[in-house]
Amino acid sequence: MTEPLIRPKRKDPLKRSRQPTLPPAWRSRTAHVLTRVAAEGRFAMQFCPACEIYCYPSREACPQCLTADLIVKDAPRDGVILSETTVRVPSDVYFRERAPWRIGLVHLTCGPVLVSHLHGDCKEGNAVRMSFQIDKAGQAVAFARPKAETPFMSDDKQWREMTADPKFRRVLITNGRTPVGQEIAQALKAAGASILFVGIAEPWKPFPGEDALRGIEGIDIVPLDVSDEKSVFDLAADIGGKVDILINTSEHIRAGGLFDRTGTTTSHVEIGQVYMGLVHLAQAFGPAMRSRGADGTNSAAAWVNILSAYALTNWPKFGQYSAVQAACLSLSQCLRAELRPGGVRVMNVFSGPLDVEWFQTLPPPKVAPRALAASVVRGLKEGLEDVFVGEVAEDIRKRFAANPKALERELGE
Amino acid sequence: MKNAPLAEFASALASGAVKIVDLTFTLSPDFPMIVLPPEFGQAMPMRIQQISRYNDAGPGWYWNNITLCEHTGTHFDAPIHWYTGKDLPNAALDALPAADMIAPVCVIDCSAEAAADADFLLTVPAVEAWEARHGRIPERNWVLLRTDWSKKDMRTYANLKDDGAHTPGPDAEVMRWLVHERGIIGFGTETIGTDAGQGVHLDPPMPAHHYLHGAGRYGLQCLCNLDQLPPTGAMLVTAPLKIENGSGSPLRVLGLVTNGT
Numbered sequence: 282m283t284e285p286l287i288r289p290k291r292k293d294p295l296k297r298s299r300q301p302t303l304p305p306a307w308r309s310r311t312a313h314v315l316t317r318v319a320a321e322g323r324f325a326m327q328f329c330p331a332c333e334i335y336c337y338p339s340r341e342a343c344p345q346c347l348t349a350d351l352i353v354k355d356a357p358r359d360g361v362i363l364s365e366t367t368v369r370v371p372s373d374v375y376f377r378e379r380a381p382w383r384i385g386l387v388h389l390t391c392g393p394v395l396v397s398h399l400h401g402d403c404k405e406g407n408a409v410r411m412s413f414q415i416d417k418a419g420q421a422v423a424f425a426r427p428k429a430e431t432p433f434m435s436d437d438k439q440w441r442e443m444t445a446d447p448k449f450r451r452v453l454i455t456n457g458r459t460p461v462g463q464e465i466a467q468a469l470k471a472a473g474a475s476i477l478f479v480g481i482a483e484p485w486k487p488f489p490g491e492d493a494l495r496g497i498e499g500i501d502i503v504p505l506d507v508s509d510e511k512s513v514f515d516l517a518a519d520i521g522g523k524v525d526i527l528i529n530t531s532e533h534i535r536a537g538g539l540f541d542r543t544g545t546t547t548s549h550v551e552i553g554q555v556y557m558g559l560v561h562l563a564q565a566f567g568p569a570m571r572s573r574g575a576d577g578t579n580s581a582a583a584w585v586n587i588l589s590a591y592a593l594t595n596w597p598k599f600g601q602y603s604a605v606q607a608a609c610l611s612l613s614q615c616l617r618a619e620l621r622p623g624g625v626r627v628m629n630v631f632s633g634p635l636d637v638e639w640f641q642t643l644p645p646p647k648v649a650p651r652a653l654a655a656s657v658v659r660g661l662k663e664g665l666e667d668v669f670v671g672e673v674a675e676d677i678r679k680r681f682a683a684n685p686k687a688l689e690r691e692l693g694e
Numbered sequence: 695m696k697n698a699p700l701a702e703f704a705s706a707l708a709s710g711a712v713k714i715v716d717l718t719f720t721l722s723p724d725f726p727m728i729v730l731p732p733e734f735g736q737a738m739p740m741r742i743q744q745i746s747r748y749n750d751a752g753p754g755w756y757w758n759n760i761t762l763c764e765h766t767g768t769h770f771d772a773p774i775h776w777y778t779g780k781d782l783p784n785a786a787l788d789a790l791p792a793a794d795m796i797a798p799v800c801v802i803d804c805s806a807e808a809a810a811d812a813d814f815l816l817t818v819p820a821v822e823a824w825e826a827r828h829g830r831i832p833e834r835n836w837v838l839l840r841t842d843w844s845k846k847d848m849r850t851y852a853n854l855k856d857d858g859a860h861t862p863g864p865d866a867e868v869m870r871w872l873v874h875e876r877g878i879i880g881f882g883t884e885t886i887g888t889d890a891g892q893g894v895h896l897d898p899p900m901p902a903h904h905y906l907h908g909a910g911r912y913g914l915q916c917l918c919n920l921d922q923l924p925p926t927g928a929m930l931v932t933a934p935l936k937i938e939n940g941s942g943s944p945l946r947v948l949g950l951v952t953n954g955t
Contacts (some may be wrong), residue, residue, distance in 0.1 A: 483726070484724075484848070484849065485726045485848040485849040485851065485852040485854075485857075486729065486852065486854055487727075487854055487855075491840075503722055504724070506723065506724070508741070509723040509724075509739075509741060510726070510741070510742070510744070511723060511742060512723060543735075544735065546735045546736065546738075547735065549738070550736060553738075553741070635854070641750075
């Protein structure tokens with residue numbers, strides 16, 4: 282049975298912070314098939330359509346017919362643990378610091394046998410539920426969990442290394458003025474976050490939902506205007522060493538492409554609020570988070586960006602908005618690379634139009650802020666990198682993967 | 695002897711017989727801005743981006759880039775700011791006569807009325823009552839409405855409710871009267887805007903903007919320290935930036951006060 286996590290005591294200020302170490306990172310380009318799968322929380326492997334077999338580990342050709350025409354196909358998650366091994370004194374520094382560490386051989390019902398990290402509640406001979414996880418080095422690894430929920434299952438030491446579970450962690454939500462920010466605050470509180478810092482820009486301006494937000498137990502309303510460099514650095518000076526999960530909810534949603542907007546003021550504002558906001562937050566909070574990636578139970582764990590699915594391909598009706606989202610998507614990849622040495626993951630949550638005022642004239646389906654918040658929590662608990670929320674985002678993802686040029690034409694019609 | 699008035703002025707400054715009062719808020723990123731319906735273009739608040747501060751971006755020097763609206767913080771409104779002044783000659787800042795940048799000032803203290811009613815409106819009878827005590831407002835004088843609004847915290851200073859801002863200002867008739875019957879050079883307030891928070895509901899809407907700028911006169915807003923000015927006898931120094939075709943400008947507003955008045 283999993284030992285429940287104990288709420289961490291305040292840190293001894295005389296103690297040195299452990300520096301993050303990482304598990305082995307190198308993978309072949311072919312192996313990154315699984316990185317993509319793990320990033321989205323899918324369980325898929327290479328598959329040979331001719332032989333109808335799954336192939337693992339990733340390879341260039343089918344081991345039976347030698348065709349190079351392997352596809353990636355979702356696979357059933359069921360498997361049985363053939364054998365387990367407890368590594369007590371690993372030579373690798375990352376695993377040595379976390380030893381003993383359990384791994385095992387899992388026979389998948391769909392064929393392959395793979396080496397997997399094991400949840401503490403999984404024993405030899407058990408049927409398990411498999412997943413590919415992004416580990417601290419950003420690489421896909423196999424992980425076996427019990428098929429049914431066990432007590433305190435998500436508190437498992439090895440599982441927690443693969444996720445960014447909010448339990449007992451301190452969270453900064455950068456904009457609490459919006460329905461999205463407020464729903465995420467409620468959801469993170471329910472998920473066990475210990476402190477919720479919620480940023481409020483222009484505190485002299487009232488906003489809907491303010492009383493309910495202030496009423497959440499454990500909430501700490503902080504002054505934060507992400508478009509203002511000084512405001513962001515001032516807040517980081519105060520709480521930068523205590524932010525374990527940063528959720529960037531800053532937004533500026535305005536319709537319009539190029540020709541139907543008068544002047545460039547709105548463009549400057551959306552770049553200032555959204556793109557420069559991300560730059561300011563990353564420069565102010567990123568370095569401290571990177572250095573705190575192995576800082577005990579409440580180590581820095583994740584950075585979350587709320588993005589539009591139209592970051593992938595421009596939607597001209599919201600053309601400049603899409604462009605700024607695309608810039609943020611690009612910058613998030615830079616941020617992910619720069620946070621990786623600390624083992625801090627960057628999760629991008631993509632949604633289609635939200636059910637909020639600025640998308641008022643659009644027909645359904647629209648994403649409820651509450652559904653978006655639930656996806657943020659699910660993504661953190663599952664350790665995902667790319668989360669697509671709602672039918673529109675999922676549709677965009679599929680069409681983009683199939684033919685980006687077709688998607689561009691279709692969105693422009 | 696030709697320089698005698700200025701020499702006298704210099705010695706009055708040196709002796710403290712004339713003191714200088716700074717009527718300006720600090721230009722800071724968190725100072726409230728005018729709030730328009732969000733579908734309109736918005737004024738940018740003050741933003742300061744550090745270029746260097748004795749660091750690798752500039753080892754020996756500190757400086758910043760700034761971005762802001764012409765109407766951010768304590769600022770000056772030129773006639774071209776409002777449609778009523780758009781066709782006037784010399785309506786923009788770069789054509790502003792230098793002679794208009796120093797002028798006498800009358801200060802009407804309505805701090806008690808504003809404390810009692812956030813929507814207090816200055817009226818002609820109220821100004822006539824003030825004139826009964828202090829004399830007729832001379833032509834080409836500034837008129838400043840003292841409300842002590844600048845002493846409030848930022849939230850009550852902006853005082854936004856679900857039907858918009860509630861801050862004191864002038865009614866429509868008093869603005870027409872001050873401009874056309876008294877010939878003032880401009881009108882200034884402590885609040886965000888020369889008009890009342892609910893001024894859009896007056897007739898004409900935003901009467902301070904309407905009448906002042908329609909007659910080529912000026913506005914000042916977000917002033918502070920008006921309680922340090924006497925009702926009459928002080929001078930204002932109001933030199934906005936010389937922005938090409940500018941509609942307004944942040945500026946340092948100085949009040950020159952004879953000590954003991």
